[in-house]
Amino acid sequence: MGNGESRVTYTYFACNTNHYAGVPGYSVFSNLYLFEGALVAVSPDAEAGNSIPAPRAIMSGPKKPDGGRPPAGEDRWSQITDPKLAQQMGKRAIRIPGITVSSNGDQR
Numbered sequence: 001m002g003n004g005e006s007r008v009t010y011t012y013f014a015c016n017t018n019h020y021a022g023v024p025g026y027s028v029f030s031n032l033y034l035f036e037g038a039l040v041a042v043s044p045d046a047e048a049g050n051s052i053p054a055p056r057a058i059m060s061g062p063k064k065p066d067g068g069r070p071p072a073g074e075d076r077w078s079q080i081t082d083p084k085l086a087q088q089m090g091k092r093a094i095r096i097p098g099i100t101v102s103s104n105g106d107q108r
Contacts, residue, residue, distance in 0.1 A: 015030075015097075016031060018030045019041070024058075025104045026102065027053065027057070027058050027101070028101050029041065031095060031096070032095075032100045033095050034096060035093040036092075038075055038077060039077050039078075040078050040079070040093065041077075041080070043080070043081045055072050058072065058077055058102060058104070059071075059077055061073055
């Protein structure tokens with residue numbers, strides 16, 4: 001940058017989560033986090049977070065008596081796009097380095 005301009009980039013986590021590909025129940029990520037027993041995707045802002053699929057496309061909750069499956073609750077999956085919330089995870093979150101493949105199929 002020139003002419004006295006400067007650019008400041010605010011990064012609250014060294015590694016943001018990336019989603020590479022997937023179909024409902026099967027997804028490929030890098031840099032997922034584990035926090036309080038749930039998988040957490042971290043994005044720098046809401047726009048970047050749009051690249052992460054909706055929870056229903058990633059994993060489901062416990063099977064209902066009628067056979068249906070609701071989307072996973074925050075006890076299993078969540079996404080953070082707010083820097084303040086990410087800071088609250090602090091050193092208590094564990095980054096799962098490298099590639100993570102999530103497979104969430106029916107029990108047969």
